[in-house]
Amino acid sequence: MVVAALLGAVLAAPAGSWHFTEVAASAGVLVEHDFVQGINGAPRIMAGGAAAGDLDGDGWPDLLTLRGDLDPPLVAFRNRGDGRFDDVTAAWGLRLPGGVIPNGVVLGDVDGNGWLDVLLGGQEGFGPRLFLNQGGHFVDATAASGLASMRDSWSLALGDIDADGDLDLALGHWSVGRGGAGHLWQNDGQGHFRDIGGPAGIDAAFTGIDWSFTPSFGDLDGDGRPELLFAADFGTSRVFHNQGGGRFVATTGPEITDENGMGSALGDFDNDGDLDWFVASIWDPNGVAESDWGVTGNRLYRNRGDGRFEDATETAGVRQGYWGWGSSFGDFDNDGFLDIFHVNGFSAFFASEFHEDPARLFVNRGDGTFTERSAELGVADTGQGRGIVCFDYDRDGDLDLFVQNNQGPTRLFRNDGGNAGHFLAVRLLGRSPNTSAVGARLYLRAGGRTQMRELAAGSNYLSANPIEAHFGLGGATRIDELRVRWPDGSWSLERDLAVDQLLVLGEPGIGVAVPLLGSSSLLLLSVVLAACGVLALRLRA
Numbered sequence: 121m122v123v124a125a126l127l128g129a130v131l132a133a134p135a136g137s138w139h140f141t142e143v144a145a146s147a148g149v150l151v152e153h154d155f156v157q158g159i160n161g162a163p164r165i166m167a168g169g170a171a172a173g174d175l176d177g178d179g180w181p182d183l184l185t186l187r188g189d190l191d192p193p194l195v196a197f198r199n200r201g202d203g204r205f206d207d208v209t210a211a212w213g214l215r216l217p218g219g220v221i222p223n224g225v226v227l228g229d230v231d232g233n234g235w236l237d238v239l240l241g242g243q244e245g246f247g248p249r250l251f252l253n254q255g256g257h258f259v260d261a262t263a264a265s266g267l268a269s270m271r272d273s274w275s276l277a278l279g280d281i282d283a284d285g286d287l288d289l290a291l292g293h294w295s296v297g298r299g300g301a302g303h304l305w306q307n308d309g310q311g312h313f314r315d316i317g318g319p320a321g322i323d324a325a326f327t328g329i330d331w332s333f334t335p336s337f338g339d340l341d342g343d344g345r346p347e348l349l350f351a352a353d354f355g356t357s358r359v360f361h362n363q364g365g366g367r368f369v370a371t372t373g374p375e376i377t378d379e380n381g382m383g384s385a386l387g388d389f390d391n392d393g394d395l396d397w398f399v400a401s402i403w404d405p406n407g408v409a410e411s412d413w414g415v416t417g418n419r420l421y422r423n424r425g426d427g428r429f430e431d432a433t434e435t436a437g438v439r440q441g442y443w444g445w446g447s448s449f450g451d452f453d454n455d456g457f458l459d460i461f462h463v464n465g466f467s468a469f470f471a472s473e474f475h476e477d478p479a480r481l482f483v484n485r486g487d488g489t490f491t492e493r494s495a496e497l498g499v500a501d502t503g504q505g506r507g508i509v510c511f512d513y514d515r516d517g518d519l520d521l522f523v524q525n526n527q528g529p530t531r532l533f534r535n536d537g538g539n540a541g542h543f544l545a546v547r548l549l550g551r552s553p554n555t556s557a558v559g560a561r562l563y564l565r566a567g568g569r570t571q572m573r574e575l576a577a578g579s580n581y582l583s584a585n586p587i588e589a590h591f592g593l594g595g596a597t598r599i600d601e602l603r604v605r606w607p608d609g610s611w612s613l614e615r616d617l618a619v620d621q622l623l624v625l626g627e628p629g630i631g632v633a634v635p636l637l638g639s640s641s642l643l644l645l646s647v648v649l650a651a652c653g654v655l656a657l658r659l660r661a
Contacts, residue, residue: 167221167508170507181258184227184238193242201515224582228558230289233254237311243273292350332353336351351384383446384580389420394572400441441480445582452509459481460490480501509521511585513532546623547622548601548604548625551608556587557587563603564602
């Protein structure tokens with residue numbers, strides 16, 4: 121691959137100690153979530169969602185957030201590239217009527233045209249919705265999508281379950297008194313989905329009362345096929361092993377003991393080359409359940425290397441998280457080890473200890489243990505947190521945090537000083553139809569350490585990070601190598617890379633490797649990717 125010349129200079133790390141600064145108002149993303157008709161049950165208390173990704177192809181991550189049944193219930197923000205966002209909901213064709221309740225959002229290219237599409241879950245008759253991206257403008261393609269389920273749906277995730285190159289869809293359905301179909305949908309490559317949850321072996325685990333919340337795709341055993349994991353309520357979290365051909369088998373072991381699985385995060389927290397699983401659950405500070413919840417807290421399941429887990433919660437020190445929802449791994453201090461952030465809250469009158477419980481940031485010490493530092497670092501938000509997005513919205517080299525609160529205002533926590541250590545951010549350009557290379561694995565070797573990331577589309581709980589890989593590099597000043605296992609099983613290798621850059625790599629045969637560094641000047645780069653069957657890549661910094 122040809123590597124283009126460097127295109128700018130990285131912004132210097134801000135002076136002072138590492139901390140977060142809340143900037144939602146000044147960035148233009150401060151909006152409220154609420155219900156005009158009030159709260160009529162648990163589903164509304166648990167609703168929300170947010171997602172980020174480059175929706176207009178300019179290289180900057182844009183942002184979507186949900187607002188209950190307010191008008192409009194979805195707001196789209198375009199990243200201006202200067203630390204601020206513009207409301208482009210109507211201009212992009214994403215304005216929904218007030219009164220409907222979208223619930224959960226994920227971004228991914230489901231029709232293979234090179235642009236990120238928008239999929240929504242919903243409540244109270246607002247079933248799943250698909251908006252296809254036609255080059256920075258969206259059209260409602262729900263009628264032709266096959267997503268006919270009118271059950272309440274929650275978190276969404278995309279992954280190629282059958283190795284046919286397109287992105288399939290998993291849905292959570294937390295539905296009191298109802299269970300059954302609608303957990304796994306197969307894509308025909310054009311954005312039309314068929315419910316295969318029954319024959320695939322998924323639906324049988326959620327018959328009767330369906331407590332499923334958050335699906336996650338990830339290759340647990342390294343065979344190139346994504347497993348499907350569900351964080352689910354009341355002791356029903358499940359692991360399904362991908363046998364190929366669109367078939368799964370339940371492999372949930374006795375170590376999966378979370379009592380109220382809600383948020384979900386997959387990542388290699390111990391840098392041993394496989395995906396571990398964090399599940400946010402309920403830790404009750406008074407140790408007494410005033411209603412039907414568990415009290416034993418979060419779980420961190422360490423992958424043993426073969427796709428089976430062992431419970432590492434107590435050793436890691438991540439159990440005490442209050443009433444956990446949206447969750448994500450991310451290296452927020454760029455030290456080369458993944459940290460954990462999750463939000464909290466439950467506003468029912470009988471759950472007073474969870475009305476203002478703080479968000480949690482567990483900072484990885486690099487030895488298998490974590491230290492909780494949310495208050496010290498300025499992210500102990502006490503709103504009713506639901507969706508979260510971890511993304512470098514200002515492209516300064518560290519991960520920022522967007523929080524979507526139920527019945528409250530959004531928060532944007534800018535990471536200040538997290539970029540004191542070096543970093544590498546990577547976007548992949550895959551062959552159509554999987555143009556974001558969802559499911560690809562990246563192995564980076566620098567400073568005597570190897571790190572692994574796997575590209576995923578959703579879900580933290582109702583929410584999704586950009587489909588990018590962020591590596592913290594600490595004091596390493598060069599990258600020895602970056603190996604990529606692409607979704608089709610092919611490999612590519614880059615050696616002796618510069619640190620502190622956003623690197624855009626094309627799949628073998630496309631032949632593009634573009635380093636794009638943050639810059640205070642405007643830069644527009646267009647690369648025609650005929651082999652992708654798509655457009656041009658447009659990057660601005």
